[in-house]
Amino acid sequence: MFRKILIANRGEIACRVIKTARKMGIATVAVYSDADRNALHVRMADEAVHIGPAPANQSYIVIDKIMDAIRQTGAEAVHPGYGFLSENMKFAEALAAEGVAFIGPPASAIEAMGDKITSKKLAAEAGVSTVPGYMGLIADADEAVKISNEIGYPVMIKASAGGGGKGMRIAWNDEEAREGFQSSKNEAASSFGDDRIFIEKFVTQPRHIEIQVLADSHGNTLYLHERECSIQRRNQKVIEEAPSPFLDEATRKAMGEQACALAAAVGYTSAGTVEFIVDGSRNFYFLEMNTRLQVEHPVTELITGVDLVEQMIRVAAGEELAFKQSDLKINGWAIESRLYAEDPYRNFLPSIGRLTRYRPPEEVAEPARAVRNDTGVYEGGEISMYYDPMIAKLCTWAPTRAKAVEEMRLALDEFELEGIGHNLPFLSAVMDHPRFVSGEITTAFIAEEYPDGFEGAQLGDDLLHRVAAGACAMNRVAEIRRARVSGRMDNHERVVGTEWVVNIDGQSLPATIAADREGATVTLAGQEFRITSDWKPGQPLARLSINGTPLVMKVGKLPGGFRLRLRGADLKVHVFSKRQARLAQLMPEKVPADTSKLLLCPMPGMVVSVAVQEGDEVYEGQALATIEAMKMENILRAERKGKVAKINAAAGASLAVDEVIMEFE
Incomplete structure (x- = not known):
């Protein structure tokens, strides 16, 4: 077995590989750019080598710099993670020439299957149905x-x-x-x-389902069942699960055997993934083979109990797989939510900045539930514009899909993240969406269900009333605190009002509260809600039990109430006395500024090009400018007809969020 391996990657996947290597007693070497000098993977590794400036094409994907780091540290093997050099045949060849093991497939398999054009031709020659x-x-x-x-x-x-x-x-x-x-x-x-x-x-209404394969150099090729990856945005997977709620056993077996046959045909070893699109009749078509570890591999690990990184290392060291196809059973259900630094309220555009608060839910591994968080960041760290915007992969497991989804709902609500725009609210909203809950999803899910972007989730009355009752109980605790601080409470006893009005999401709900030593009972909207909690004013997370069901909310303070965030909703909840409620109705609402005649930069980024000139007449949908951030180009288009009055930014300019690019008459 190897004594030291180098991870030619960064972020959460580098941290993930380090964890398994540490478990196996293998020393690790991290590489880092200028932007990652204080990154988590650098802190976790036994050694770290600086490899250049922040841009990946000057550091992480420069083969010579990785080879220099290997020579400096004496690493015997390299795990490439995913992205960067993971599917680069020349890198695998360079390692072989140096006598260093590549923890991945042979260069010939990378060449055959890593290139999408070549892989489709080979698949067609092998009789595999292709698009x-x-x-x-x-x-x-x-x-x-x-x-x-x-x-x-x-x-x-x-x-x-x-x-x-x-x-x-x-x-x-x-x-x-x-x-x-x-x-x-x-x-x-x-x-x-x-x-x-x-x-x-482009096949419309498809489901994206992939098969995880694992092969050694002794002729053994196995499949570890499937992952459903149909919840995608801009062709980027957002939520994955294993197994798929759509496949039957016969289709699963056929896809698995075909994936193994394809892998064996190219002499594949290590972990790899064969991706398919599947239509409504369960016909499946080969898309591509990813000759590396996939981002979503944790859900496969959770339902099979197999550590894929460990198996990759063992295969690279020449070991034979210690299990057979018949040993690989499906145990329970796993869900993965990809947490991205992108603002769902701005059409999911990238967001950068410092993580002023980063508190993931507690990781657990119990017989009836599991929570796992693969991450590469920490509180106080910075999200850079140079790399992929992924912050973490939050995974939950339970014996059934319904319970795994419920665990994910609670875990997302417990995930505290502040300082940047992020997609936590959107992920939470998907968990409650009827189509996702039913499993009736396709790769068009986001485009069909959120055609105008995401503007926050609307809670049903039942959940909204539970939140209102919880806010009423929390307000009582806050009232007692205010009385103590002000000195108005004599001997820690003071009668707090029992009648309140809760204003929430346009509803004004009269409520009464009766408290005892164990909790409080709130009567609201014709229902009684028994509430227990250890929440105290100032705590940013409230964990409540309402009629025996858990409810978790992120809490912010507002005058006369709270800002409560849960299940994708962002609510301003006010708890007033009856007189305060009457006066609140007289307060005018603040009108937002008119920006309809401005083209604002929706994210921090660089102007690649400006497609119009001052004085030009533009039509709805016309391309106005292209902005690049986190390696992705985003074309900004006119929302309506108009005339360009002034252009404020030229190609090459670096802009902040909401900086004016151009003005219209």
Whole structure:
């Protein structure tokens, strides 16, 4: 077994590999850029080597710099994580030439299956059903439009060397094909150093289901069942689960055996993933093979009990798999939510800044439930504009899907994160969405259910009334605290009012409260709510039990009430006396400033290009400017007809959130 391995990656996956290596008694080496000098993976590793400036193409994906770090530290093997060099054949070859083990597949398998064009050709030759498309290289945007018309819209424009949703666009017409080709090409060049593009038919209403495979060098190839990855945004997976709620045992077996056959055909070893799209009749079509560890691998680990990183290390060391296909059973259900530094209220655009508060839920591993959080950040750390916006992967496990979803609801509500925009509210809202709860999902779920973006969840009356009752009980605790601080409480006893009015989400609900030593009973909306909690004023998280059911809320202070966040909703809740409630109705509402004649930068980023000039007439949907952040290009379009009055930013400018790019008459 290896004594020391180097992790050629950063963030949460580097931390994940370090944890398993530590468990196996293997020393670890981290590499880091200028931006990651104080990163968590650097702190966790036994050694760390600086490899260059912040941009990945000057540090993490420079093979020579990684090789220098290996020589400096005497590492015997390298785990590449995912992204960066994980599917780079030249890197695997460089390691082999140096006599260093690559904790991944052989270079020949990376070459055969890591390239999407080549892998589709090989799959077709092997008799695997593939999606119609053009696998040749595409010279320019004109050719991309021509090919798209031949295939038939909609089409998917994809980077051959791509992954993680980068370099991918869906085009529904010639204009989108032209724009998508150039943006995909640019993203592919900056993210992977390879700007080759191919086009395939975009299958509508598909489910994205992938098979985890594991193979050793002794001829054993197994599948560890499937993961459902249909909840996607901009082709980037957001929520995954294992197993899929859609597959039956026969389809699962057929997909697994096909995935293994494909892996064996290219001499694959290590962990890998074969991705499929599956239609409503459970017909499945090969998409690609990822010759690396997947981001969503924890859900497979939770339902099988297999540590995939450990198996990758053992296979790389020449060991034979210690289990057989018949040993791999499905135990329970696991859900993964990807926590991203992106603002759902701004169309999920990237957000950067310092984590002023970062308190994940407690990790547990019990017979009936589990909570796991794979992360690479810490409170006080900074989210950089240079890398992927993922902050953490929150996973829950339970014996059934319904219980795993409920565990995820509570875990998301307990996750405290402040300082940047993030998608926690959106993840919480999905957990309560009827389509997700039923398992009737497709890759179009987000586009169909949130066509105008995410504006917060609307709670049903039942949950809203529970929140109102909880706020009433919390207000009583706060009233007692205020009385003590002011000296108005004699011998720690003071009669706090029993009649209140709770204003919540446009509703005004009269409430009465009766308290005892164990808790309080709130009567509201014709119901009684028995509430117990150890919450104290000033605590940012309230854990309550309401009629025996747990309720977790993030708490902020407001005059006369609370800001309460849960289940994707952000609520201003006021608890008034009857007189205060009457006076509150007379208060005017603050009107937000009019920004309808301004194009504001929706995220911190750099202006790639400005597509119009002062004096130009623009029409609804016309491209106005392109902003790049976190390796992704975002085209800003006109919301209505107008005339450009002034342009405030030029190509190359670095802008902050809400900085004015242009003004309209």
